[in-house]
Amino acid sequence: MLQFRRMYSQVPSKPVIGFVGLGQMGYPMALNLVAKGGATSFVVYDTSAPVAERLAAASGAGLVTVAKTPSEVAEACDVVVTMLPAGPHVRDVYLHASTGLVAGLARAGRKNALLVDSSTIDVATSKDVARAVESAGSVMLDAPVSGGTLGAEAGTLTFMVGSPNAQTFNTVKDRILVHMGKNIVHCGTVGNGQVAKICNNMMLGISMIAASETMNLGVRLGMDPKLLAGIINTSSGRCWSTDTYNPCPGVLPNVPAARDYTGGFGTSLMAKDLSLAVSAAHESKSTVTLGAVAHQIYNQVSSQKEYKTKDFSAVYKWLNDNSDK
Amino acid sequence: MLQFRRMYSQVPSKPVIGFVGLGQMGYPMALNLVAKGGATSFVVYDTSAPVAERLAAASGAGLVTVAKTPSEVAEACDVVVTMLPAGPHVRDVYLHASTGLVAGLARAGRKNALLVDSSTIDVATSKDVARAVESAGSVMLDAPVSGGTLGAEAGTLTFMVGSPNAQTFNTVKDRILVHMGKNIVHCGTVGNGQVAKICNNMMLGISMIAASETMNLGVRLGMDPKLLAGIINTSSGRCWSTDTYNPCPGVLPNVPAARDYTGGFGTSLMAKDLSLAVSAAHESKSTVTLGAVAHQIYNQVSSQKEYKTKDFSAVYKWLNDNSDK
Amino acid sequence: MLQFRRMYSQVPSKPVIGFVGLGQMGYPMALNLVAKGGATSFVVYDTSAPVAERLAAASGAGLVTVAKTPSEVAEACDVVVTMLPAGPHVRDVYLHASTGLVAGLARAGRKNALLVDSSTIDVATSKDVARAVESAGSVMLDAPVSGGTLGAEAGTLTFMVGSPNAQTFNTVKDRILVHMGKNIVHCGTVGNGQVAKICNNMMLGISMIAASETMNLGVRLGMDPKLLAGIINTSSGRCWSTDTYNPCPGVLPNVPAARDYTGGFGTSLMAKDLSLAVSAAHESKSTVTLGAVAHQIYNQVSSQKEYKTKDFSAVYKWLNDNSDK
Amino acid sequence: MLQFRRMYSQVPSKPVIGFVGLGQMGYPMALNLVAKGGATSFVVYDTSAPVAERLAAASGAGLVTVAKTPSEVAEACDVVVTMLPAGPHVRDVYLHASTGLVAGLARAGRKNALLVDSSTIDVATSKDVARAVESAGSVMLDAPVSGGTLGAEAGTLTFMVGSPNAQTFNTVKDRILVHMGKNIVHCGTVGNGQVAKICNNMMLGISMIAASETMNLGVRLGMDPKLLAGIINTSSGRCWSTDTYNPCPGVLPNVPAARDYTGGFGTSLMAKDLSLAVSAAHESKSTVTLGAVAHQIYNQVSSQKEYKTKDFSAVYKWLNDNSDK
Structure with a gap:
């Protein structure tokens, strides 16, 4: 069995939060997180720049910055949430040699970042990516959702979360997920969120x-x-x-x-x-x-x-x- | 759609009750009915005469008579419950030209008898037999059960009952089924007990x-x-x-x-x-x-x-x- | 396993041949049998009398007689072919107490008749009916076909035949089936024609x-x-x-x-x-x-x-x- | 639809031939190719070096060289056959940034090499890899086999070949595949070998x-x-x-x-x-x-x-x- 380190990621009291993937689910989730997440600074990325600009415009002045690549998001943020259509997109957003999140963490010398993937993808990709993030000194949790676009808009999603330990789960739940969802379940180690879903x-x-x-x-x-x-x-x-x-x-x-x-x-x-x-x-x-x-x-x-x-x-x-x- | 007559079967306050089919389910069901059913006279039949004799011996002295054929049961009884393994047995017990229940009703000139089939069988056979019973001036209800042998022994079976009308259902429920089961559901017309099951x-x-x-x-x-x-x-x-x-x-x-x-x-x-x-x-x-x-x-x-x-x-x-x- | 008697049915050199069931398949099959079967006398029955009359009219003058029941066909014929839609029809045509083929055999005191059922039905019904025919002193073979209405018209059907013995199979094949089909296969004992099909x-x-x-x-x-x-x-x-x-x-x-x-x-x-x-x-x-x-x-x-x-x-x-x- | 260039790969009259993947299928295939393929020089690679050495020892003195990576094989060879267990292995052998075949082609400045993948893998991976090879100026054909280890040993495999054009198919068939198989079928464009299989x-x-x-x-x-x-x-x-x-x-x-x-x-x-x-x-x-x-x-x-x-x-x-x- 895959063993993830029992590391503890401290999140600053006023973290910079990132969001990658502003589609039908991601956009309303990000809106809720900006509105209720308590952060003073957000950095977002989407393959469609106009969509990202629209989110920034819909938020308070200066609150949301639009990045040009996922790696720019990782460079700037303490916590990043990703919401992508399928496994290959997740692999690309996290692991692309120059524009991926892990590349950004490395470039910024950032350790102990919290990356939360809410995409619904295959277990194998989820675990592969989590291992790569861990090798880079940070933590990835898988946290796929149910509840659809209505739940995303209302902030009532269910999150099924795989986390290397309970402490990290609690941190992510209380600081991040609670602003987008209502029912947040710890399903065991990384990858188990996908399994449960x-x-x-x-x-x-x-x-x-x-x-x-x-x-x-x-x-x-x-x-x-x-x-x-x-x-x-x-x-x-x-x-x-x-x-x-x-x-x-x-x-x-x-x-x-x-x-x-x-x-x-x-x-x-x-x-x-x-x-x-x-x-x-x-x-x-x-x-x-x-x-x-x-x-x-x-x-x-x-x-x-x-x-x-x-x-x-x-x-x-x-x-x-x-x-x- | 099959239309059964909306006839009303009056059951005497002290009816004679029959039971055909004393297998793993039927035997404990019959025991409960004898013990709690309030009748002063029972007539039973099984293809194994020793089993029928055993039931009679286990009941109070003189309470239960053993018949030699299903038709003898029908001749003697106001209400008959049947509990048989499969469709062909039901067809035989009800419709056999000389030994069947319907033949017995005819021989005795009995009308308005209540026949309750608790076997689990195909819908087509159930409706066929019910029509033959109706032609003979009596009423058949299908009342298959769930709950297994434990439920049969404890008298906690669920009965799913198809009845030509609510009045007949209530009569059968209150006078007969309640002594063998706990949950007794009216599923509509004859045959619908089988459908529900x-x-x-x-x-x-x-x-x-x-x-x-x-x-x-x-x-x-x-x-x-x-x-x-x-x-x-x-x-x-x-x-x-x-x-x-x-x-x-x-x-x-x-x-x-x-x-x-x-x-x-x-x-x-x-x-x-x-x-x-x-x-x-x-x-x-x-x-x-x-x-x-x-x-x-x-x-x-x-x-x-x-x-x-x-x-x-x-x-x-x-x-x-x-x-x- | 079911054991049919190894009886031998002698077919007269000029047999009277019957046919019951003149539907989409049966009608053209019967036409071929009348045209090529070498009999000087045919008796047919169908639930639709006009269809039977049409067949008689389409044949040579006086060659085909229309019967009022299947039992009349059995009374008159040495060999009877049946072609019916499903098991219940076969049961009825063969076993009906007054109008069935077996009742006709009994009424005429006829033994050793050859009954050939070309219907496609369930194995159990086929074997049941064959047993009843055998008890009446005659023989039933099951001989379902493939080839469709085109094959029926062209006389090129495939017959899959269950027969109590090879001799009876050969008799039925050479005297009857060869006039309606091209490929005639012995599949073993009675019922096996259905199994093969x-x-x-x-x-x-x-x-x-x-x-x-x-x-x-x-x-x-x-x-x-x-x-x-x-x-x-x-x-x-x-x-x-x-x-x-x-x-x-x-x-x-x-x-x-x-x-x-x-x-x-x-x-x-x-x-x-x-x-x-x-x-x-x-x-x-x-x-x-x-x-x-x-x-x-x-x-x-x-x-x-x-x-x-x-x-x-x-x-x-x-x-x-x-x-x- | 994917369009591969209609390029023509000339194979020298005495080509250097490579083989990657010497498992239960690959080993006997490579043996046949060495014995009958007419090349004077072979370069092979397997993740297990002893297996590769065994193949070299079993061949004529000096005929077969063992490479340390797939890329070394590509650097040295005009034609390379690969036989691997599954899609991820194919992706790795062809596309690994430093040790893959494509990296080797680039390092050697080699163009117009013929790469023949006989693995049975998913169509998507096959087409992805073929595109990468084409971008590097060479050609990949998919050529999965049937016939099992017995066919591999006897040289009687069936090859189902996807090729960008008929000329390349014919070249690969006559110069390479014919030495390992008997039935070699052109299934259309690259990827279609996998589809047919x-x-x-x-x-x-x-x-x-x-x-x-x-x-x-x-x-x-x-x-x-x-x-x-x-x-x-x-x-x-x-x-x-x-x-x-x-x-x-x-x-x-x-x-x-x-x-x-x-x-x-x-x-x-x-x-x-x-x-x-x-x-x-x-x-x-x-x-x-x-x-x-x-x-x-x-x-x-x-x-x-x-x-x-x-x-x-x-x-x-x-x-x-x-x-x-």
Whole structure:
């Protein structure tokens, strides 16, 4: 097993905080962190400079500086949060020989920086990057989120955090994450944030398809969907996908199924997370037969024009699509 | 849709009650019904006469009579409960031209009898038999159970009841089922008891395999199983199979996983229920891809010497069996 | 194992031949048998009397008589061929207490009749019915076909025949089946015709989906489909679905893929055969995971308006449907 | 689509040939190339120096030189063949900043070298590396093989070759590959060798499981396996896995099934190729449901002690393992 040093990173009382990756999730997260994080100085970077400028403009005068590379962010900051689309971007932002965060730390002679990666990526990349950061004398934590863009905007995200030790976890939680999220969980060592996220989301993806198959079967056999959901929810078939986020229209109010599957967690995001789970299973020689079938179902659903922008509970509708009942 | 008459069956204040099928479930159910059912006279039948005699001997003197055929039971009784292994047995016990229950009703000129089938069988057979009973002027309800032999002995079964109307449901519930079970649910019209049961159990079978794959994946990737279960159980992956009946040893006390998967609900019973679900899906042109894969997994597991008598959560162990971790 | 008697049925040199079930397959089969079968007298039955009258009219004057029930056919004939949609119809046509074939045999005191069932049904029903026929002193063979309506019209069907012995097989082959088919295979004892058919068609259904997934994957990754098919067909991935009936348009001429999947073997027929295979697997405690997934895929495809009348190779198109490539 | 330059690499009449990766496949391939390749000078590299020395000793005196790094091989050679376990090794051998092949080409100022990668890896890595080689003024072809260690020793491998143009393909085929293989196929542009291989092997992996499920089902239902295989092989279920490599013992001589599944193509190699197929499907948004289930089945089988060293047709045995028939 990978052993990370039990080092302690002291964060100054008025740290300079950096943020790399200002996309649909990163932008509102950074806004919250600027507004509530208590720092007097921020440095941000995005591949799109106008987006970074927009964030700076939206913040108080002089509070946010725009950097030209991730390495400039690392040179200037005590703490850096990154929020990127996939593993290769994380590798590039952290490890690029000239423009990466680690290169910046080296250039500035900075040690004991705290780097927090909130991207959802494969476990192997997360651990590789963490080792490189550690070799450079700093610490990386993986802290992927759930809660979507609404949670990012409201500052109510869940963070699943892998940290080399409890002290560092507590520091990052209290000084940084609490300003962007509500539920912040320590999942063990570095990389375990990713493990917890893909495990939960694989369980969720399978459950949602199972709930869709079950509700569809019952309805076609003549049962009232609310009655069926009520029976399952007080019995051993109960799960979050049946009692809180039921995919069958008419069972629950205020869920995507009640508004033609708009909003929520997109089918392609579920396909991505299931792909990460299947890959991690291959690496660890684990068998995930239902996980793999769920992955293919979300692959197919999310590739269709009608479903690619819908909530992942739309698999219920897809099961019925164009069918003669 | 099938329409059953909204007839009302009056049950005498001191009814004669019959019971057909005294197997592992039926025997303790009948014992409870005799002990608590308030009837002064019972007539029972089983293909094994010694078993029926044993039940009579175990009851108060003269309370229970042993019949030679199901039709003799029907001739004598106001209410009959049946508990049989599979569809063909139900068809035979109810419809056999000379020895069946319906033949007995006809012979005795009895109308408005209440027949309650607690077997878990296919929906089509259940509705067929109910129609034949109705044609004979009586009423059949389907009332499959969950809770296993422990629930049968303790009188704490859950009954999922399909009834032609609420009045008949209430009569059967208050006069009969309440003496054998704790949770008695009206699922709609005749046949819907079976629908509710296979829907719940398909959801359960898929969830249990999903929970096993997920816990196994997380553990192999280095997470503590209790920590992982805790995270899932407060997140969107939560289900009965993770929070109440977790298949990974060490997570919960007092579950089959804590005692090498002894006791509980056997792998072959789950295979049977999934087979009923897959068949019902075919009949109703429903797609149940995960249900079908779950069925095959329980088929394979339950055919192996080591697993055929184990609880269905043993699929967790099977995923790891003989593997080099 | 089931043991059928090694009885020998002598067929008169000018037998009276019966045919029950004049649907899309049965009608052209019966026409061929009348035209080429050498009998001077035929008796036919169908649930639709006009269809039976049409067959009689299409044949030579006085050659074909229309019966009012299957039992009338059995009373009059030395040999009877049946071609019915599913197991319950076969059970009814053979075993109905008053109008069934066996009742007719009994009424006429006829022994040693040859009954040939060409329906595709479940193995259990086939063996049950064969036993009942044997108890009545006659012989039933199961002889399901492949080749579709085109093969039925051209008289080029393949018959997979289960027979109690080789002699009876040879008699039925030479006197009856050769007039309707080209390839007539003895598969062993009664019931094995059904076994051979569902085994071949399960293999076929899986292979066709596999060929579709493979061709689709290769094309999306940039390969020319003809080149890819050529490589597979000279390598270990070769199968009938790639080298003779390739589902990818442009690879082969004169296959359904070359004409928008019209003609051929319908998606719902494949769904039916896979359902029989999955049920037989459950009965025999066999694991057929890929067979079960293939069944669900054909269930879903065949329930969609756009695909329900298409050839089963249209699963290739379904994989791409509505997708953004 | 990726466009490689249509450059022409002239190979001297007496080229210096390099070989990197002398494992179970690479060692016998290199031996054949040295023995038959017509070069007067070879340079080889392996991470294990003793293995490289052994190859040099086994060849004629002075014919083979052992290099200390891949870059030394590139500095000295006109043509280099690489045979490595997986994508990361290929990336490292080709692209390592100081010890990689491309670094060696640069150091030597060498242009128009021919690099031939026979590893089986993911398409994306193959194309990435090819682009880097092209930027350095040389050419990389992907040329994965099938045929196993026996084919490597006998010089009868099949090469599936992606080449920027036909001329380069012909040069590499006639001067290099023909000495190690028998069947050398041009699959189109660079990367397509990998595509052809994973497509064929996905088709093969699915077919082999399907053949195993089918033969097992038929045998359990009472059919003679040779008879069943004969019927399938003359019908539409026919495939290489049934007619040439049948997994059921007793059907064919001289296949792994006839010798307890020893020899042949290992279960873990099939698991690896299916993993590559599933990943490529995800990248290209292709749905491969059966491919994904086949991957999980081989994952599970190959992780078990009893099966990890067996031929991939042993999935037939695994389906029956420990079962009560």
